[in-house]
Amino acid sequence: MNESWLEISVKCDPLLEESVYWRIDEFGCSGTAVEIKDGICLIRFYIPQVKVETRAIETLADLLKQDAISLNLTSQPTLSWLTISNEDWANSWKQYWHPTPIGENFVVYPAWLTLPEKTKDIILRLDPGSAFGTGTHPTTALCLESLEIHLIDQLEPMVIADIGCGSGILSIGALLLGAHKLYAVDEDILAITATESNALLNSIDLDSLYVAQGSAADLVQILPQGFDLIVCNILAEVLVDLMKDFTKLLKPNGRAILSGLITSQVDYVSQSAKEHGYLVSAIRTKNSWCCLEIYLPVN
Numbered sequence: 001m002n003e004s005w006l007e008i009s010v011k012c013d014p015l016l017e018e019s020v021y022w023r024i025d026e027f028g029c030s031g032t033a034v035e036i037k038d039g040i041c042l043i044r045f046y047i048p049q050v051k052v053e054t055r056a057i058e059t060l061a062d063l064l065k066q067d068a069i070s071l072n073l074t075s076q077p078t079l080s081w082l083t084i085s086n087e088d089w090a091n092s093w094k095q096y097w098h099p100t101p102i103g104e105n106f107v108v109y110p111a112w113l114t115l116p117e118k119t120k121d122i123i124l125r126l127d128p129g130s131a132f133g134t135g136t137h138p139t140t141a142l143c144l145e146s147l148e149i150h151l152i153d154q155l156e157p158m159v160i161a162d163i164g165c166g167s168g169i170l171s172i173g174a175l176l177l178g179a180h181k182l183y184a185v186d187e188d189i190l191a192i193t194a195t196e197s198n199a200l201l202n203s204i205d206l207d208s209l210y211v212a213q214g215s216a217a218d219l220v221q222i223l224p225q226g227f228d229l230i231v232c233n234i235l236a237e238v239l240v241d242l243m244k245d246f247t248k249l250l251k252p253n254g255r256a257i258l259s260g261l262i263t264s265q266v267d268y269v270s271q272s273a274k275e276h277g278y279l280v281s282a283i284r285t286k287n288s289w290c291c292l293e294i295y296l297p298v299n
Contacts, residue, residue: 004049004083008057010064012077014041015288018262019067020077022235027060033097034137036287049083057081071264100136103145105152106173108135111201122176125201126169127194135169139259142284142291143233144173146257150229151177158228159183161249163216163242168195170231171209172202183223185214216245226251232258236265240272247276252298255281259291266290 008029010020014036020043024032029045036042061079068076100108101121109115111127126135147170151158157180162171165184168191175182184195195211212218219227227249232239239258246256256278261269263285270280273294282293 004085005046006049006052006057006081007084008045008047008060008079008081010041010043010045010077010079012041012043012064013068013073013075014039015071015073015262016064016068016077017041017043018235018260018289019071020064023060023063023067027056046084097136102136102141103148105148105177106144108169111198122173124169124173124176126167126198127201135167138286138289139233139261139291140169142286142289143170143231143257143259146282146284146291146293147174147177147231150255150257151179154178156228157181159223160229160231161185161216161219161223161227163219163230163232164191164234164238165195165211166191166233168198168211170233171195171211172199172204174231175199175204175208176202179208181208181210183210183219183227185212185216185219187213187215189213216242216249220245220248226254228254230254230256232256232260234260236261236269239269243272243276243278246278246294247296250296253295255293255295257291257293259289261290261292263288263290266292 012020024045028051029047032043032045034041034043064077097110102108105122106124107121109123109125111125115123151174159181160174160179162182162184165171165186168184171182171184186192192211192213199206199209228251230246230249232242250256258269266283269292273280278294278296280292280294284291
């Protein structure tokens with residue numbers, strides 16, 4: 001069937017980006033692309049035309065304006081849309097994505113581009129498919145940079161959990177940096193397929209990568225002896241809910257890298273961590289986005 005799709009574009013202050021992602025996830029989008037230029041964030045996302053009424057798009061626009069007001073932003077988001085064919089939608093967002101350096105070592109490469117013949121960088125190939133972003137969002141970059149700090153000169157083999165693995169970019173990045181074993185879980189079955197596919201793209205030894213549909217609570221049963229490191233790039237509210245599970249998952253002096261936060265949410269998540277006995281060992285920021293590192297000290 002030659003189904004038509006809507007490409008919906010939102011222009012907004014970068015501080016509204018998190019709210020836009022949350023809203024379009026609720027909206028039921030398939031595939032996103034984001035550009036930030038001259039201080040303006042442009043997010044494009046895609047959804048079958050038959051699933052959306054014009055009234056629903058207008059409601060989405062109103063909700064985003066309310067979100068901007070609640071964040072005290074001076075500029076209001078604008079929303080527009082156009083119809084594209086079924087043949088065009090899956091590839092239209094690819095034109096906006098180019099190889100992206102991250103941290104000291106990584107370059108995230110679209111899977112369909114030819115790789116350089118010689119490079120000193122760690123090439124992380126990614127094909128997010130129809131369900132996930134390109135992996136170049138600031139919160140993802142912050143997590144990869146934090147993984148570099150912990151893994152580039154690791155003294156002992158590290159066993160890591162990736163909770164909410166999405167496209168698998170953090171799991172694959174950790175293994176390319178030399179992690180011993182990676183356990184990746186996500187409640188979305190599409191994430192499991194994407195992670196396995198991207199692992200093969202990067203020639204990851206599947207014996208070193210466990211991928212399954214599930215949650216943090218499931219990891220407690222899978223590896224009761226615990227993890228050296230947890231990485232979790234999710235919404236702030238979900239991180240707070242997971243704090244109790246981190247206590248069961250981390251080995252003594254184990255650490256958790258938590259991202260998905262805007263600066264105004266740092267105190268909220270940090271306070272929750274402290275209430276569960278954690279100490280905050282690092283706060284890293286990028287373009288108004290934040291990454292927390294916490295650990296549970298041994299008494």
